[in-house]
Amino acid sequence: MTTQPADEVWSRLDELSDDEVATLVEAAEHVLADLAEDDEPGAAMLAKMPVAHVGPALADTLREAGTDVDPDAVTALLRDTERSRLLAVEALRGISAEPVLAEQVAAAYRARREMMAIDPSLVLAGSLLLLVLKLKRIKVGKVDISFYEVREGALAQLRSLLGR
Amino acid sequence: MQNGGVAGERPTTASAREPTAPLRVAALVYQVSDERIGVTYVAPDGDREEQWLVDVASVLPGLDELRAELNDGMALARGRVPRLRDFGSGWGRALLPEVMLADPPDVLVVVPHAILHDVPLHLVRGTDDGLPLGCRAGVSYISSMSLFARCAARNPARSQDPTAWPPPTPRPRTLAAGGADQLTGREGMFRAVPLMLADLFSGTDLIDRQPPGMTRRTVKDAVAADPDVLMLVAHGIVDRGDHRMSGLLLHEQQDAGWWEIELAPGRRAEFRDLPLVDGPGLSNRGEPVELLTASELEINAKLNSELVMLLACSAGSGQVLEGDEPASLAETVLRLGAVSAVAALWDTDFAATRDWVAAFFTAWLNRGYPKALAARHAMRQLYARVGGERPDLCGALTVRGDWV
Numbered sequence: 246m247t248t249q250p251a252d253e254v255w256s257r258l259d260e261l262s263d264d265e266v267a268t269l270v271e272a273a274e275h276v277l278a279d280l281a282e283d284d285e286p287g288a289a290m291l292a293k294m295p296v297a298h299v300g301p302a303l304a305d306t307l308r309e310a311g312t313d314v315d316p317d318a319v320t321a322l323l324r325d326t327e328r329s330r331l332l333a334v335e336a337l338r339g340i341s342a343e344p345v346l347a348e349q350v351a352a353a354y355r356a357r358r359e360m361m362a363i364d365p366s367l368v369l370a371g372s373l374l375l376l377v378l379k380l381k382r383i384k385v386g387k388v389d390i391s392f393y394e395v396r397e398g399a400l401a402q403l404r405s406l407l408g409r
Numbered sequence: 410m411q412n413g414g415v416a417g418e419r420p421t422t423a424s425a426r427e428p429t430a431p432l433r434v435a436a437l438v439y440q441v442s443d444e445r446i447g448v449t450y451v452a453p454d455g456d457r458e459e460q461w462l463v464d465v466a467s468v469l470p471g472l473d474e475l476r477a478e479l480n481d482g483m484a485l486a487r488g489r490v491p492r493l494r495d496f497g498s499g500w501g502r503a504l505l506p507e508v509m510l511a512d513p514p515d516v517l518v519v520v521p522h523a524i525l526h527d528v529p530l531h532l533v534r535g536t537d538d539g540l541p542l543g544c545r546a547g548v549s550y551i552s553s554m555s556l557f558a559r560c561a562a563r564n565p566a567r568s569q570d571p572t573a574w575p576p577p578t579p580r581p582r583t584l585a586a587g588g589a590d591q592l593t594g595r596e597g598m599f600r601a602v603p604l605m606l607a608d609l610f611s612g613t614d615l616i617d618r619q620p621p622g623m624t625r626r627t628v629k630d631a632v633a634a635d636p637d638v639l640m641l642v643a644h645g646i647v648d649r650g651d652h653r654m655s656g657l658l659l660h661e662q663q664d665a666g667w668w669e670i671e672l673a674p675g676r677r678a679e680f681r682d683l684p685l686v687d688g689p690g691l692s693n694r695g696e697p698v699e700l701l702t703a704s705e706l707e708i709n710a711k712l713n714s715e716l717v718m719l720l721a722c723s724a725g726s727g728q729v730l731e732g733d734e735p736a737s738l739a740e741t742v743l744r745l746g747a748v749s750a751v752a753a754l755w756d757t758d759f760a761a762t763r764d765w766v767a768a769f770f771t772a773w774l775n776r777g778y779p780k781a782l783a784a785r786h787a788m789r790q791l792y793a794r795v796g797g798e799r800p801d802l803c804g805a806l807t808v809r810g811d812w813v
Binding site (some may be wrong): 264271272275276279336352353356357358360361362374 | 482484485486487488489532592593628644645685720721722753756757758759760762
């Protein structure tokens with residue numbers, strides 16, 4: 246088995262196929278929910294929320310951040326394949342900027358890709374966005390990671406795609 | 410892993426009683442009512458003992474959580490399987506009679522019922538040495554006693570005493586095998602799995618050697634040739650809504666071709682050999698893919714193989730249908746005529762799968778072990794390497810059907 250360097254997947258972020266992005270999103274959700282579980286007991290549930298519930302939850306978060314949006318518009322955005330991918334890639338880009346976290350997500354991604362399984366090709370960005378927006382900080386070992394910049398990047402992308 | 414030879418076996422640290430002649434073969438036949446889980450223990454001497462094990466209500470939440478974990482591909486990939494570990498070393502023991510924990514037989518045939526289908530009882534640890542049951546006994550699962558009888562009746566290996574130990578010299582077997590991976594670009598590795606086993610067989614038909622590779626047609630042609638062993642290494646897709654649309658992801662057939670069926674004696678009809686459902690459009694390299702579904706096998710294939718090895722994720726798991734039929738690809742091949750099947754209960758790591766397979770075939774074909782004891786040997790090899798923290802790796806693959 247060849248082991249790829251941790252940054253291999255991150256350096257190809259914009260070129261990844263949809264199923265690769267979908268797996269990377271799933272890996273990021275899993276790692277974030279796992280790391281946040283001690284401080285945010287509901288994090289695992291956020292990672293499993295259906296799109297119909299994620300849309301209104303994201304709209305609430307946007308409202309708290311000063312942007313009023315129609316929850317249905319957010320849900321429609323999340324269901325749009327192309328725009329959902331853009332949202333996912335932006336959130337993943339923010340995660341890739343945190344080396345310790347990026348390493349864990351890349352390791353989960355690689356492990357999943359080395360299994361004899363098929364992952365969905367549909368990029369579902371909603372739960373990852375929700376995690377990124379709800380979590381303020383997480384601890385990876387002794388490293389304390391603030392989500393401020395990741396959150397701001399994701400919010401800006403979300404507003405832009407919603408035309409706000 | 411080198412082509413043309415089996416990887417060197419690693420010494421095992423797992424200790425368990427070695428078999429003596431004649432092999433002690435026992436069975437556990439479960440009965441699940443609305444309220445309780447019971448079992449009939451058929452002892453090696455033929456004595457039968459019925460007992461109630463546990464209330465359904467006390468294990469149902471745990472079973473639900475365990476299934477959720479085993480369906481979480483990312484949890485498996487990351488080795489985050491606390492519920493599986495809890496099951497093996499804790500509450501799972503309530504699902505076995507005391508004798509299984511203290512002094513298991515050499516071979517155990519497990520006939521689950523209702524909510525117990527797909528539950529990995531072979532991962533329950535013994536009370537004395539802490540080893541999983543699958544490292545102490547050769548375990549084979551079968552969905553019903555009638556299916557077991559059918560599997561056993563068509564097993565040519567039963568022409569000799571199956572309880573003989575040491576086992577008799579194994580007879581030569583033929584292999585038809587192929588691998589396909591359009592998802593991750595590792596087709597060469599998938600195809601290398603049967604290649605590494607080729608020396609163990611008297612004849613090998615590689616059904617993936619012609620472009621575009623392994624297709625629905627090459628698999629069905631291989632089935633029709635009646636190989637002793639059919640091995641398919643591919644990505645598995647599980648359709649939880651309609652299990653008959655579950656299947657294996659293969660290369661697209663370039664020429665659909667025709668199939669013939671006999672409508673009545675002397676009256677034949679031809680039909681196009683098209684896939685029953687569209688592929689999921691998941692190619693990594695832009696190559697079109699097709700699904701060989703359980704339904705298509707049911708239409709086209711009559712299996713006479715002594716073993717069908719389905720090395721594809723979750724080919725051994727599925728919902729339980731009416732009539733207590735566990736809906737999985739492995740169950741389908743047994744019902745189509747295979748004597749035994751080996752398949753994974755959950756998504757599996759490629760390297761662990763390859764190591765398990767190498768150890769299994771060495772024990773079965775070189776040493777002449779019955780399949781269930783070959784599985785025990787393979788599990789012990791893997792357990793010695795990965796340890797008790799990763800039961801998901803050493804316990805994914807199981808033998809179904811006849812244990813011989």
